[in-house]
Amino acid sequence: MVDKPFPRGRVIFFVTRNLHKFNEARRLLINYGIATVMLRIKTREIQDDDIENIAETRALDAAGKTNLPVIVEDAGLFVEALEGFPGPYSSYIYRTIGNEGILKLLDKTENRNSQFRSIVAFCDPQNLEKRVRCFIGIVNGRIAEMVRGKSGFGFDPIFEPLKTPNKTFGDMTEDEKNKLSHRSQALRKFAEWYRSI
Amino acid sequence: MVDKPFPRGRVIFFVTRNLHKFNEARRLLINYGIATVMLRIKTREIQDDDIENIAETRALDAAGKTNLPVIVEDAGLFVEALEGFPGPYSSYIYRTIGNEGILKLLDKTENRNSQFRSIVAFCDPQNLEKRVRCFIGIVNGRIAEMVRGKSGFGFDPIFEPLKTPNKTFGDMTEDEKNKLSHRSQALRKFAEWYRSI
Numbered sequence: 001m002v003d004k005p006f007p008r009g010r011v012i013f014f015v016t017r018n019l020h021k022f023n024e025a026r027r028l029l030i031n032y033g034i035a036t037v038m039l040r041i042k043t044r045e046i047q048d049d050d051i052e053n054i055a056e057t058r059a060l061d062a063a064g065k066t067n068l069p070v071i072v073e074d075a076g077l078f079v080e081a082l083e084g085f086p087g088p089y090s091s092y093i094y095r096t097i098g099n100e101g102i103l104k105l106l107d108k109t110e111n112r113n114s115q116f117r118s119i120v121a122f123c124d125p126q127n128l129e130k131r132v133r134c135f136i137g138i139v140n141g142r143i144a145e146m147v148r149g150k151s152g153f154g155f156d157p158i159f160e161p162l163k164t165p166n167k168t169f170g171d172m173t174e175d176e177k178n179k180l181s182h183r184s185q186a187l188r189k190f191a192e193w194y195r196s197i
Numbered sequence: 198m199v200d201k202p203f204p205r206g207r208v209i210f211f212v213t214r215n216l217h218k219f220n221e222a223r224r225l226l227i228n229y230g231i232a233t234v235m236l237r238i239k240t241r242e243i244q245d246d247d248i249e250n251i252a253e254t255r256a257l258d259a260a261g262k263t264n265l266p267v268i269v270e271d272a273g274l275f276v277e278a279l280e281g282f283p284g285p286y287s288s289y290i291y292r293t294i295g296n297e298g299i300l301k302l303l304d305k306t307e308n309r310n311s312q313f314r315s316i317v318a319f320c321d322p323q324n325l326e327k328r329v330r331c332f333i334g335i336v337n338g339r340i341a342e343m344v345r346g347k348s349g350f351g352f353d354p355i356f357e358p359l360k361t362p363n364k365t366f367g368d369m370t371e372d373e374k375n376k377l378s379h380r381s382q383a384l385r386k387f388a389e390w391y392r393s394i
Contacts, residue, residue: 047242047251049289054244085293089286092246096282097302105294105301 059121137185252318260320334382
């Protein structure tokens with residue numbers, strides 16, 4: 001008897017320990033007929049200025065450890081006037097200096113251009129090539145002058161997308177944010193591909 | 198014929214692409230009869246809040262790739278009022294927001310306590326257990342009110358050791374800095390152990 005490959009296009013294991021991220025993904029993917037299961041395992045995270053390399057390594061590591069078809073998601077806030085900081089280390093930097101730190105660094109700085117980037121990396125251990133497939137989502141915006149709104153998490157309350165001037169991600173309901181966020185874009189690209197294979 | 202282990206206590210391969218770090222190490226280790234060779238290879242660097250784990254992983258990776266007895270060195274500046282930031286990501290954060298960024302974040306902050314930590318991790322692939330041995334060096338100090346001095350590199354010009362008030366690492370000659378720096382402490386501990394085995 002040959003092992004059947006995991007029924008694709010129906011279930012995906014999302015490797016994360018962030019319940020906010022998981023819920024955002026679960027509610028979005030169900031619209032594509034994909035059920036999402038949270039997989040709370042620790043993965044090997046490398047230091048790299050490119051979040052795509054970080055996500056790829058994590059996806060390979062998680063698929064190898066679990067033998068399940070997985071996605072991981074890595075995101076970063078890239079501030080133009082700060083040479084891309086906090087970038088790939090957004091999570092650590094949020095935990096230490098937080099939103100107030102970014103505002104302080106941009107004090108009296110006119111250029112507040114910034115970008116939220118998300119990478120969803122997929123790996124299926126049943127696939128003999130064991131290649132990782134990455135999907136990217138990008139939102140251009142600017143750093144607000146102050147913390148605004150209580151929704152979302154991380155740097156959401158200081159990020160104003162260009163499409164919604166004067167409204168940060170923190171000012172939005174989850175539905176509003178999911179319509180345009182970097183993460184939802186990357187997840188939608190993944191979902192369209194995953195249900196097609 | 199059995200392979201003889203590498204002649205220890207005489208040569209060590211220092212995995213780094215930072216010429217400043219290499220020269221600091223080379224001049225110090227020669228006093229212990231240890232010749233240092235620069236090994237410019239890329240190692241796998243993980244994300245971890247503990248620099249000891251980062252250094253350990255890099256040492257194992259480098260020894261495995263080269264089959265040579267290696268040391269790696271990882272250092273970080275830990276600022277008390279910033280929850281340890283920039284910590285394990287000091288190198289990236291220096292490249293992006295630099296000394297001016299740290300000064301901005303501490304603007305109007307009274308608590309300027311900080312610590313420079315260095316880990317020297319050693320791995321010898323001839324050792325069957327392939328265990329990594331770590332040596333730590335710590336200097337307590339404070340963040341100066343402005344950038345001072347042109348020696349050293351990285352955050353040196355904003356770090357005043359408690360032992361030399363009003364004098365940053367950037368104000369010191371290499372010899373002065375080597376007498377008390379975190380890196381030199383860790384390297385000396387390594388050297389004393391290495392020449393004893």
